[in-house]
Each structure stands twice: as C-alpha cells, then as structure tokens.
Amino acid sequence: MSRIGVVVFPGSNCEYDAASAVTQLGATAEFVWHGQDNVDGFDGIILPGGFAHGDYLRPGALARFSPVMNAVANFANAGGAVLGICNGFQVLTEAGLLPGALQKNRGLTFLCHPTTLIVESTRSVLTLKATKGQALSIPINHFSGSYTCDDKSYEELVANDQIVLRYKENPNGSRDDIAGVSNLAGNVVGLMPHPERAMSLLLGSADGQVLLSSFVSKTLSVR
Amino acid sequence: MKYAIIVDVTLRQGISDPEGATIERALPALGFTGVSDVRAGKSFRLNVEADNEAGALEKATALAQRLLSNPVIEDSRARLSAEG
Numbered sequence: 001m002s003r004i005g006v007v008v009f010p011g012s013n014c015e016y017d018a019a020s021a022v023t024q025l026g027a028t029a030e031f032v033w034h035g036q037d038n039v040d041g042f043d044g045i046i047l048p049g050g051f052a053h054g055d056y057l058r059p060g061a062l063a064r065f066s067p068v069m070n071a072v073a074n075f076a077n078a079g080g081a082v083l084g085i086c087n088g089f090q091v092l093t094e095a096g097l098l099p100g101a102l103q104k105n106r107g108l109t110f111l112c113h114p115t116t117l118i119v120e121s122t123r124s125v126l127t128l129k130a131t132k133g134q135a136l137s138i139p140i141n142h143f144s145g146s147y148t149c150d151d152k153s154y155e156e157l158v159a160n161d162q163i164v165l166r167y168k169e170n171p172n173g174s175r176d177d178i179a180g181v182s183n184l185a186g187n188v189v190g191l192m193p194h195p196e197r198a199m200s201l202l203l204g205s206a207d208g209q210v211l212l213s214s215f216v217s218k219t220l221s222v223r
Numbered sequence: 224m225k226y227a228i229i230v231d232v233t234l235r236q237g238i239s240d241p242e243g244a245t246i247e248r249a250l251p252a253l254g255f256t257g258v259s260d261v262r263a264g265k266s267f268r269l270n271v272e273a274d275n276e277a278g279a280l281e282k283a284t285a286l287a288q289r290l291l292s293n294p295v296i297e298d299s300r301a302r303l304s305a306e307g
Binding site for chain 2: 057058061065093094099100101103104105106107108146148149150173
C-alpha cells in the first residue's frame, strides 16, 4: 500500500482533506510536522493548502525554510512524487522546486468557486491517468494564484511539456491560463485548484479523483 | 557598529502589479491627476551589525535576495536609513 506524507505547517488547513482524499483512493496518509527533518519511508509527499506561517512576507516564503523542506527537496530530486496544492504550490515555487511564482489575483479578489480545468499534459504524476484535453471541474480557493514567470521560463515550460493544467476561463490573470505546472521530470507538480475538494459527486464534483489516483498510482510504482 | 538599513522590495518591471494599478485608477476620483506608473511594494527596516557601511549593506542585500524578496518577480534594494 502506498504511504503518503502530508506535510503540516503552522497555518496549513487542507491537510485533513488531502489525507482523506488519498485514503479514499486506497493509500495510507500520515501527517508530517514541518519541523521534522526527514520524510523517510514515504512513497509520496503532499504539501496541502492553507496559510503556512500565516503567509507572512509572501505565501510560501517562510515555509520554504521549514526543516522538512530540505528533506522534501532531496525526495523530489531523487524522483519521488511531490504534489503541492494551492499554498503547497506556492511553497514549491518559493523553494525553487517548480519554476515561476504565484502573484496576487488580477482584480485583487479572493476567489472561491468551481473552475473548469483542461488537462494539457499527461506526463506528470498528477495526470498520467487523465486524457489530454479532458475537462475537469475542480474548485479554486485563493488570493495569490496568478501564475507568472519570465519569458525564458515560459518557453521552457512549453518546450518541455511542463504545463499540466490550464483554466478554461482564466479566473485570476495567470500567464497563458496556467493552473498547474510540473518540474522537468514530471515528478513534482503544483496546482492552485483543489482536487482533494472534488472527490464526491454528492459534494459537487468527483473530477479530482482522476488526478489524485494518478498521484497515488505513481507512488505505488516507485516502490 | 550597528547600521539602520531600509530594504525596498518592488515588483520587477514587466510583472503586472494589480495593487499599483488599482491605486492608480483610484487617484483621479480623489482629485489627483497627472499621476502615473504607480507601483506597490514593501519596505523593511533593519538594524545590522557590521564593521562598516559597505558590510552592512552587503549583508542586507544578501538577506533581501534570500528572504525578503522573491527574485523571480521582485527586485530588492538596500540603503542606509537617513533617520538612523
């Protein structure tokens, strides 16, 4: 069985949703406190949403220096599957594990509503079970979710198939409608929308399942 | 010696600045005309122990690039505080 570590920073608030979602898909989930300096024994790591360290300075700016992040970086560099959701995405960009940055939304509005995402690449650990062009209904819940990067990084993202998900209708001004990106190898993925909140039709959408089951299946294949 | 340093952090040119744009749009309604290129940013004040001014500025510049700013989207500049 796949064992997934869900990192908990002071101010994280989606860790239970993330743990519940991967448990629903057959994995086991354990919380990893941010002060822990290793992630030994885990098959995958999730950085959940929330406001790590209060989002003081910038979202993710202080979280990247939490002791656990060295271990997460080593895990990622060794090919381990790492997923950053919302605030977790911001932490991964601040830590340099993903290119670009997340800026305040266009219009300075906190956004909390369902969005339609288009799967752009099936090369990443989050989308390997999805279909290119597939439309997914996944909610967003953020203030600083406008993805931005310089032209050189953008050209690399396109050339290397690192744009994982795009918004069908851009809610926040992100560059080229980008909702999620991966690293070059595809084992580290960050996205602003919350797939762990789209796990049941009763609650509006079950489209998060194809994404998180991709992630869970990848953590199995690594072992 | 202890030096009072100000670090200014602003968005890099070419990076959209929704805060600055919103402020700029609000100004005419308040009667302030002829104001353009408004950019929002942050300012930090620090006391830095160093042997001399150059050393204090060097330390402040380094910590500004490492922590106070995100060089992907922001520029930072350290300067001596005029007020000490």
